[in-house]
Amino acid sequence: MNIANITLDTLAPSWLPEQLEASILRLDKLDPNISGNKWFKLKYNLEAARSEGRQHILTFGGAYSNHIAATAAACREAGFRCTGIIRGERPPVLSHTLQTAQDMGMQLEFISREAYRDSRLSFENRPDTYIIPEGGHNAAGARGCEEILSLLPTARFTHILCAVGTGTTLAGLINSAAATQTVTGIPVLKGAGYLEAEVQALLRPGQTSHWQLLHDFHGGGYAKVKPALIDFINTFFAETGIPTDIIYTGKLVKAFRELIHQRYFADNSKVLLIHTGGLQGNLSLPPGVLSL
Numbered sequence: 001m002n003i004a005n006i007t008l009d010t011l012a013p014s015w016l017p018e019q020l021e022a023s024i025l026r027l028d029k030l031d032p033n034i035s036g037n038k039w040f041k042l043k044y045n046l047e048a049a050r051s052e053g054r055q056h057i058l059t060f061g062g063a064y065s066n067h068i069a070a071t072a073a074a075c076r077e078a079g080f081r082c083t084g085i086i087r088g089e090r091p092p093v094l095s096h097t098l099q100t101a102q103d104m105g106m107q108l109e110f111i112s113r114e115a116y117r118d119s120r121l122s123f124e125n126r127p128d129t130y131i132i133p134e135g136g137h138n139a140a141g142a143r144g145c146e147e148i149l150s151l152l153p154t155a156r157f158t159h160i161l162c163a164v165g166t167g168t169t170l171a172g173l174i175n176s177a178a179a180t181q182t183v184t185g186i187p188v189l190k191g192a193g194y195l196e197a198e199v200q201a202l203l204r205p206g207q208t209s210h211w212q213l214l215h216d217f218h219g220g221g222y223a224k225v226k227p228a229l230i231d232f233i234n235t236f237f238a239e240t241g242i243p244t245d246i247i248y249t250g251k252l253v254k255a256f257r258e259l260i261h262q263r264y265f266a267d268n269s270k271v272l273l274i275h276t277g278g279l280q281g282n283l284s285l286p287p288g289v290l291s292l
């Protein structure tokens with residue numbers, strides 16, 4: 001895990017018009033497991049656990065969750081015991097994500113989908129345990145993401161684009177963006193109309209930057225991977241050498257191209273894409289589908 005690995009790369013795919021400038025902040029280079037934004041969401045949660053004297057981290061997720069993989073790796077690095085409460089029955093063969101998390105020392109507990117929703121309650125009041133909500137979605141998570149834009153010089157950008165799951169990362173970006181910047185979130189879930197309120201709840205009082213969620217780029221819904229997305233990811237990598245993932249960042253860059261076609265950006269806009277990582281999720285695809 002090394003913050004100094006993060007770079008700000010100029011982005012110049014063939015479809016970028018001359019009147020626009022684009023760069024991508026490569027949080028994916030931080031670490032193969034504690035990938036991208038997940039480290040920033042965990043940072044102040046782990047710090048709170050430590051200062052409260054709790055040695056055990058407990059969190060929640062699905063079989064392909066980047067958050068589960070990142071929590072396992074970060075807890076190993078920081079010396080916490082950790083448990084992942086996983087939605088669904090234990091499968092005969094663990095997904096790549098879950099196997100990696102287990103290999104890094106995470107205790108996996110599987111619980112039925114019905115019980116999962118309210119399961120947090122049954123783990124509260126354990127004095128040694130610090131609970132991180134699914135996806136790292138809390139104020140400490142957003143606070144960590146407020147540090148992303150100051151890693152490298154990003155003040156000159158007019159637009160900031162980021163993929164959205166829970167909206168925690170986006171909230172951190174909005175809280176730390178300049179009033180002159182527009183922060184645009186691309187939800188990867190279908191029917192995620194609740195997100196506006198969830199993001200709003202994590203914003204600091206009085207923050208003034210412009211932001212919006214664009215709900216038309218989920219590509220069929222969460223973890224739906226259509227052939228057009230695979231083609232896009234492969235072509236984008238061949239052209240730029242930048243790998244993207246099938247759940248979040250592939251959809252983000254594809255949305256960027258579609259927004260250019262829609263003339264969403266005024267001439268001379270300078271667009272910053274946040275590469276939030278997630279590349280470990282690509283390993284759940286059969287080999288050979290992606291040529292990264």
Ligand SMILES: *Cc1c(COP(=O)(O)O)cnc(C)c1O
Nearest residue numbers: 165166167168169248276277278
């Ligand atoms: C989890 C994740 C996101 C979504 O972050 P939120 O803070 O939940 O919106 C985006 N990109 C990648 C690669 C992720 O793993």
